[in-house]
Amino acid sequence: MTTNDLDFRTTVFDKEYITLAGTREGIVRGGRHLFDRLPQAFEGVDQIAVIGWGPQGSAQAQNLRDSLGGRLKVVVGLRAGSSSFAAARAAGFSEDDGTLGEMFAVIAASDMVLLLISDAAQAELHEEIFGALRPDATLGLSHGFLLGYLTQQGSHFPTGLDVIAVCPKGMGASVRALYVQGAETNGAGINASFAVEQNVSGRAVERALGWSVALGAPYTFRTTLRSEYLSDLTGERAILLGGVHGIVESLYRRFEDQGMSATEAYRHSVDAVTGPISRTVSTDGLLGLYQRLDDADREVFARAYVAAYPVGLELTHEIYDEVDAGNEIRSVILAGKRLARFPMGRIDRAEMWRAGEIARESRDDKALPLDPFTAGVFCGVMMGQIDTFIEKGHPYSEIANESVIEATDSLNPYMHARGVAYMVDNCSTTARLGSRKWAPRFDYLLTQTAYPAVDHSTSELGADLVKAFEEHPIHEVLRICAQMRPPVDIFVQ
Amino acid sequence: MTTNDLDFRTTVFDKEYITLAGTREGIVRGGRHLFDRLPQAFEGVDQIAVIGWGPQGSAQAQNLRDSLGGRLKVVVGLRAGSSSFAAARAAGFSEDDGTLGEMFAVIAASDMVLLLISDAAQAELHEEIFGALRPDATLGLSHGFLLGYLTQQGSHFPTGLDVIAVCPKGMGASVRALYVQGAETNGAGINASFAVEQNVSGRAVERALGWSVALGAPYTFRTTLRSEYLSDLTGERAILLGGVHGIVESLYRRFEDQGMSATEAYRHSVDAVTGPISRTVSTDGLLGLYQRLDDADREVFARAYVAAYPVGLELTHEIYDEVDAGNEIRSVILAGKRLARFPMGRIDRAEMWRAGEIARESRDDKALPLDPFTAGVFCGVMMGQIDTFIEKGHPYSEIANESVIEATDSLNPYMHARGVAYMVDNCSTTARLGSRKWAPRFDYLLTQTAYPAVDHSTSELGADLVKAFEEHPIHEVLRICAQMRPPVDIFVQ
Numbered sequence: 013m014t015t016n017d018l019d020f021r022t023t024v025f026d027k028e029y030i031t032l033a034g035t036r037e038g039i040v041r042g043g044r045h046l047f048d049r050l051p052q053a054f055e056g057v058d059q060i061a062v063i064g065w066g067p068q069g070s071a072q073a074q075n076l077r078d079s080l081g082g083r084l085k086v087v088v089g090l091r092a093g094s095s096s097f098a099a100a101r102a103a104g105f106s107e108d109d110g111t112l113g114e115m116f117a118v119i120a121a122s123d124m125v126l127l128l129i130s131d132a133a134q135a136e137l138h139e140e141i142f143g144a145l146r147p148d149a150t151l152g153l154s155h156g157f158l159l160g161y162l163t164q165q166g167s168h169f170p171t172g173l174d175v176i177a178v179c180p181k182g183m184g185a186s187v188r189a190l191y192v193q194g195a196e197t198n199g200a201g202i203n204a205s206f207a208v209e210q211n212v213s214g215r216a217v218e219r220a221l222g223w224s225v226a227l228g229a230p231y232t233f234r235t236t237l238r239s240e241y242l243s244d245l246t247g248e249r250a251i252l253l254g255g256v257h258g259i260v261e262s263l264y265r266r267f268e269d270q271g272m273s274a275t276e277a278y279r280h281s282v283d284a285v286t287g288p289i290s291r292t293v294s295t296d297g298l299l300g301l302y303q304r305l306d307d308a309d310r311e312v313f314a315r316a317y318v319a320a321y322p323v324g325l326e327l328t329h330e331i332y333d334e335v336d337a338g339n340e341i342r343s344v345i346l347a348g349k350r351l352a353r354f355p356m357g358r359i360d361r362a363e364m365w366r367a368g369e370i371a372r373e374s375r376d377d378k379a380l381p382l383d384p385f386t387a388g389v390f391c392g393v394m395m396g397q398i399d400t401f402i403e404k405g406h407p408y409s410e411i412a413n414e415s416v417i418e419a420t421d422s423l424n425p426y427m428h429a430r431g432v433a434y435m436v437d438n439c440s441t442t443a444r445l446g447s448r449k450w451a452p453r454f455d456y457l458l459t460q461t462a463y464p465a466v467d468h469s470t471s472e473l474g475a476d477l478v479k480a481f482e483e484h485p486i487h488e489v490l491r492i493c494a495q496m497r498p499p500v501d502i503f504v505q
Numbered sequence: 506m507t508t509n510d511l512d513f514r515t516t517v518f519d520k521e522y523i524t525l526a527g528t529r530e531g532i533v534r535g536g537r538h539l540f541d542r543l544p545q546a547f548e549g550v551d552q553i554a555v556i557g558w559g560p561q562g563s564a565q566a567q568n569l570r571d572s573l574g575g576r577l578k579v580v581v582g583l584r585a586g587s588s589s590f591a592a593a594r595a596a597g598f599s600e601d602d603g604t605l606g607e608m609f610a611v612i613a614a615s616d617m618v619l620l621l622i623s624d625a626a627q628a629e630l631h632e633e634i635f636g637a638l639r640p641d642a643t644l645g646l647s648h649g650f651l652l653g654y655l656t657q658q659g660s661h662f663p664t665g666l667d668v669i670a671v672c673p674k675g676m677g678a679s680v681r682a683l684y685v686q687g688a689e690t691n692g693a694g695i696n697a698s699f700a701v702e703q704n705v706s707g708r709a710v711e712r713a714l715g716w717s718v719a720l721g722a723p724y725t726f727r728t729t730l731r732s733e734y735l736s737d738l739t740g741e742r743a744i745l746l747g748g749v750h751g752i753v754e755s756l757y758r759r760f761e762d763q764g765m766s767a768t769e770a771y772r773h774s775v776d777a778v779t780g781p782i783s784r785t786v787s788t789d790g791l792l793g794l795y796q797r798l799d800d801a802d803r804e805v806f807a808r809a810y811v812a813a814y815p816v817g818l819e820l821t822h823e824i825y826d827e828v829d830a831g832n833e834i835r836s837v838i839l840a841g842k843r844l845a846r847f848p849m850g851r852i853d854r855a856e857m858w859r860a861g862e863i864a865r866e867s868r869d870d871k872a873l874p875l876d877p878f879t880a881g882v883f884c885g886v887m888m889g890q891i892d893t894f895i896e897k898g899h900p901y902s903e904i905a906n907e908s909v910i911e912a913t914d915s916l917n918p919y920m921h922a923r924g925v926a927y928m929v930d931n932c933s934t935t936a937r938l939g940s941r942k943w944a945p946r947f948d949y950l951l952t953q954t955a956y957p958a959v960d961h962s963t964s965e966l967g968a969d970l971v972k973a974f975e976e977h978p979i980h981e982v983l984r985i986c987a988q989m990r991p992p993v994d995i996f997v998q
């Protein structure tokens with residue numbers, strides 16, 4: 013993959029160039045002042061279908077409807093008999109005014125079809141869906157999973173129609189919650205990437221940008237559908253979900269072994285990551301976090317970072333290879349077939365998460381520790397993912413969003429407010445399966461190699477890694493991304 | 506797969522039928538008194554090549570040479586420049602008498618070629634090797650990995666020659682050590698399965714049986730090459746290596762959390778499994794272990810068993826699916842390409858294994874506890890694997906050997922004598938990678954679901970699982986297998 017091919021032209025929106033670590037990327041900033049341009053972006057489209065009412069479907073259908081303000085019809089399509097009909101009705105969609113209906117009827121009646129059903133459902137139903145699409149429809153995805161699945165099956169999208177993607181870099185709940193806050197603070201939202209897989213109409217770029225602006229994305233950057241699923245599936249298995257889960261499990265145990273009470277250990281591991289560490293990185297970047305530490309804490313951070321970075325690098329490389337080879341997608345499909353017999357278990361019955369519930373009850377957010385060891389481990393694994401994505405040639409916007417911003421601005425705040433079990437159980441099935449698979453790997457490798465290296469090393473190993481951290485190009489990238497960040501933190505109800 | 510197709514004819518050896526859980530299997534018992542028949546079994550073969558000097562290669566080359574006593578030539582073939590030349594010379598193979606040489610020259614000069622190089626090397630070199638084989642050679646494997654790899658590549662074995670397998674159900678070190686003891690106790694050895702993938706000569710069955718008898722297998726049963734790699738790769742990822750590793754990690758932590766010292770926790774987890782539990786199952790079977798417990802311990806066992814069995818069943822199903830879909834084989838190949846940059850780390854630097862080293866120093870084998878909770882967890886996961894293999898249609902001999910006998914008679918005794926790190930680092934790369942991948946999954950799922958179920962359940966759940974355990978057909982299978990077991994325990998030097 014090269015980032016050179018990712019430039020694009022738009023006559024509807026105002027493209028800007030940003031320079032990230034020496035590479036130029038075309039981007040479009042969002043905001044409510046652009047909603048007037050949406051009809052022009054969607055020229056030729058009279059009706060947009062949102063298929064599915066999962067976290068993304070429900071958020072996107074409402075954002076699109078509210079942004080378009082009746083200038084285009086937004087219709088929700090659900091499987092016949094789906095239990096989500098009631099929820100869609102409660103959100104204002106209705107069979108009576110033709111904004112809610114059975115999915116195949118809705119697909120056949122729409123010019124643009126946003127397919128936001130689960131990955132497993134996409135794999136199961138895609139042939140029937142392709143058959144129901146109008147011959148000149150625009151097919152929209154929010155994730156490259158289906159491309160990965162089709163590739164693995166030796167199949168492809170129907171020729172003759174546009175295939176585009178807009179992929180918000182956050183959970184569906186954040187996509188809706190921040191959009192709502194955008195009424196007060198123009199520009200609040202979740203960044204998104206867009207991709208054009210097939211452009212028969214010549215209108216694919218404008219439609220994708222219109223979709224992204226309508227969702228409320230503060231800024232939209234371009235990627236490819238393949239690049240998207242490689243980084244997205246890898247990221248959620250690594251630092252975004254699986255990695256952070258494994259990190260906090262290993263740290264909690266370590267702190268308890270060192271004599272902390274269960275509540276203290278929880279504060280210094282889970283609460284520290286999802287609270288002060290994430291908040292600091294969100295506003296000041298990784299370097300800002302590091303610079304905020306005093307000398308003693310900075311040394312603790314550095315020792316932890318140097319030990320954890322190789323774990324992050326090794327495991328993110330392994331995950332990336334597994335995604336690239338199709339193994340992860342095959343695993344998700346296989347797991348889907350087993351779920352009826354072996355439902356996914358909950359993680360929150362284990363002693364650690366029970367202790368966490370008690371700890372959360374008495375939590376004083378302002379008094380939470382920015383534990384420097386925990387910060388070093390978290391940032392080390394995160395940087396391992398960043399360097400993997402750089403090595404694989406992903407655009408910097410994608411790297412920064414899939415490795416840092418989605419964690420600090422979307423997932424970790426939810427985890428902080430609702431607990432890890434909530435987070436792990438409110439992502440997509442694909443993400444939940446991936447997290448269950450990879451979290452234990454991060455835990456074991458940190459416990460087997462990183463912590464012994466910290467505890468038993470005698471020499472000044474890793475000075476080169478600390479220097480590489482201090483001078484890393486990601487800091488400048490995050491600084492520029494932060495300039496485009498809306499001045500509002502995510503609000504978790 | 507059906508077991509009906511696995512009957513076979515031999516005129517050289519004495520086939521017997523055993524009935525295991527209502528299904529009839531043809532088997533051949535081994536013993537040194539049969540070595541006189543080997544030339545007849547190998548009719549048409551003047552020279553047998555053993556390619557590779559790993560654990561299996563070194564053990565099999567020596568056993569074959571010693572069993573044949575010069576009646577056929579056994580030649581070791583190694584990669585040019587291999588550091589194993591010295592070890593092969595030390596074991597009595599020599600360039601001077603033509604029993605040691607460069608592998609491709611040896612292959613080209615041999616009638617029967619036993620390919621015992623690593624899985625990664627087989628994947629890398631198989632085309633060159635196929636090209637070097639004589640057109641009427643017999644190709645021998647000790648593992649179905651290459652079939653899995655070829656299938657996944659859309660490739661196949663060269664037509665026109667025999668392809669057979671003899672797969673000892675134990676580590677190479679056990680194959681040699683027990684064979685040596687066979688000089689004192691006729692019949693000592695490691696059971697083996699055999700498979701006939703291609704039989705052009707019509708002599709494939711006799712050659713496979715001859716090979717197995719020459720290795721010292723107490724009894725030899727038939728399987729298919731595909732059935733072999735499905736059960737072998739699954740088994741080593743589950744109870745044989747990955748599963749047992751994850752079990753003892755989770756138990757050690759649990760016992761420490763309950764207030765045991767590190768040494769006590771190690772005794773009740775690792776030492777209990779690899780010592781008294783394995784020894785008892787080896788001689789008396791799973792039911793014998795259960796019956797040996799007093800009423801109070803039996804209740805503890807049952808509670809642990811009932812909670813752990815679903816974990817074993819779920820994860821063994823997942824592993825089986827992953828192996829069946831080719832994911833595990835692809836993962837091994839991908840990992841092989843990463844190993845130069847990311848070498849496999851050692852597991853023995855973590856606190857638990859350091860504590861284990863200290864615990865082993867003061868160990869009194871006779872005083873080790875047969876901890877009933879640990880026994881229940883171990884047997885529960887083991888039975889989950891047994892039931893998975895039964896459901897998938899494997900022959901009972903394969904099920905018993907790949908789920909129980911290989912653990913209790915080969916792997917666990919080594920682990921007991923040398924430590925877990927030794928075991929995990931002395932299996933094949935394929936097994937070591939699989940163990941690193943799956944051990945943490947067993948640990949997490951036991952910790953997240955099984956132990957909370959034990960600690961917080963109030964009702965009499967699981968009486969049906971206990972009854973199913975008590976009446977399980979595997980007990981009768983193990984009883985019959987035990988009758989064919991040589992009256993000698995493995996001796997670990």
